[in-house]
Amino acid sequence: MGFFEKFKQGLKKTRESFFGKMKSILSGKKLDDETKEEIEELLILSDVGFEATEYILNRIEELKGEDAYESLKKVLLEILNFNSELKIEKKPFVISMVGVNGSGKTTTAGKLAEYFSKSGKSVVLAACDTFRAAAIDQLKVWAERTSSTFIAHQEGADSAAVAFDAVSHAISKEKDIVILDTAGRLHTKKNLMEELRKINRVIKKKIEDAPHEVLLVIDAVTGQNGLQQAKIFKEFVDITGIVLTKLDGTAKGGIAIAIAKELGIPIKFVGLGEGVDDLKPFDAEDFVNALLEG
Numbered sequence: 001m002g003f004f005e006k007f008k009q010g011l012k013k014t015r016e017s018f019f020g021k022m023k024s025i026l027s028g029k030k031l032d033d034e035t036k037e038e039i040e041e042l043l044i045l046s047d048v049g050f051e052a053t054e055y056i057l058n059r060i061e062e063l064k065g066e067d068a069y070e071s072l073k074k075v076l077l078e079i080l081n082f083n084s085e086l087k088i089e090k091k092p093f094v095i096s097m098v099g100v101n102g103s104g105k106t107t108t109a110g111k112l113a114e115y116f117s118k119s120g121k122s123v124v125l126a127a128c129d130t131f132r133a134a135a136i137d138q139l140k141v142w143a144e145r146t147s148s149t150f151i152a153h154q155e156g157a158d159s160a161a162v163a164f165d166a167v168s169h170a171i172s173k174e175k176d177i178v179i180l181d182t183a184g185r186l187h188t189k190k191n192l193m194e195e196l197r198k199i200n201r202v203i204k205k206k207i208e209d210a211p212h213e214v215l216l217v218i219d220a221v222t223g224q225n226g227l228q229q230a231k232i233f234k235e236f237v238d239i240t241g242i243v244l245t246k247l248d249g250t251a252k253g254g255i256a257i258a259i260a261k262e263l264g265i266p267i268k269f270v271g272l273g274e275g276v277d278d279l280k281p282f283d284a285e286d287f288v289n290a291l292l293e294g
C-alpha cells in the first residue's frame with residue numbers, strides 16, 4: 001500500500017466524522033459567519049483546540065480567497081509545513097524515545113527498528129525502561145522480530161548504564177543506529193526528568209552530541225491531554241520531533257494540528273495501526289489530502 005493510501009486508511013475516522021465535511025461546507029464559497037461557525041465547531045470537535053482553531057479561521061479570512069476550502073487547505077499546510085525528515089547523519093546515530101507509558105513508545109521503537117533495518121541499517125535497541133520487567137520483555141520481542149541487537153539489564157537497574165552499554169556496543173561493533181526506549185513513569189515527574197537527563201549526560205561521555213534525536217511519543221487518542229503532557233516534557237527535555245501514534249484509533253486526529261501549532265516541534269512519524277509497517281514518516285501534503293478528501 002502506498003503512503004497516501006495508508007494515510008487515507010489511518011485517518012478514516014477523523015475524516016468521516018469531521019474533516020470530510022469541510023469540502024461541501026466551504027467549496028466555492030467565501031467564508032461567511034454561518035460557514036465560519038460550522039467549521040469552527042468541526043475543528044474544535046476534532047481536537048484542533050481553541051488556539052489553533054482561531055488561528056485557522058483568522059488566517060482563512062486574511063487570505064481573502066474566493067474558495068474558502070482551498071484557503072483552509074493552504075492554512076493547514078502552512079501549519080504542518082516543517083522539515084519532518086529524520087536524517088541519519090552520524091554513526092552511530094542515537095535516538096532517544098520519550099513519553100508517558102502507554103503512548104506507544106516501545107511499539108514505536110520496534111517499528112522504527114523495522115523501518116531502519118529495511119533500509120539496510122543495523123540497529124541496537126536498548127531497554128532503558130528498567131522500571132517494569134514487562135517493558136524489557138516487550139522490547140526484546142521487537143529486537144528478535146527486527147533482527148536488532150538487544151541491550152538490557154535487569155529490572156530496576158540504572159537506565160543510564162543500559163544506555164551507556166548500548167552506545168558503547170554500537171561504537172565497537174560499528175552499528176548504525178541506537179534506539180533508547182526510556183521509562184514513561186517514575187515515582188514523580190522530577191524523578192522521571194532527572195532520569196532522562198542522566199541518560200543524556202552519560203551517553204555524552206561516549207558521543208558528545210548524542211542523543212541526535214529525541215522523539216516524544218504522543219498517543220493521539222488522548223487528544224488535548226496528550227498535548228498537555230507534551231508541554232511538560234518540552235519544559236525539561238530538548239525534543240527534536242514528535243511521533244503521533246494511534247491516529248487510526250481516533251476521530252480526533254485534529255490533535256496533529258494543535259500539536260504542530262502549539263508546540264512548534266515537527267511531527268516526524270505517525271502511527272496508523274498496530275502492525276510493524278504501520279509507522280510512516282510524516283508528510284504534510286498526504287496528511288492534509290487524506291484528512292480532507294480520502
Ligand SMILES: Nc1nc2c(ncn2[C@@H]2O[C@H](COP(=O)(O)OP(=O)(O)OP(=O)(O)O)[C@@H](O)[C@H]2O)c(=O)[nH]1
Nearest residue numbers: 101102103104105106107245246249271272273274
Ligand atoms: N491502533 C494503534 N495501536 C497502536 C499504535 N501504536 C501503538 N499501539 C498500541 O498501543 C499499545 C501500547 O503501546 P506500547 O508500545 O506498549 O506503549 P508504551 O508507551 O511503550 O507503554 P509501556 O509498554 O507501558 O511502557 C499497544 O497495544 C500497541 O500495539 C498505533 O499507531 N495504532
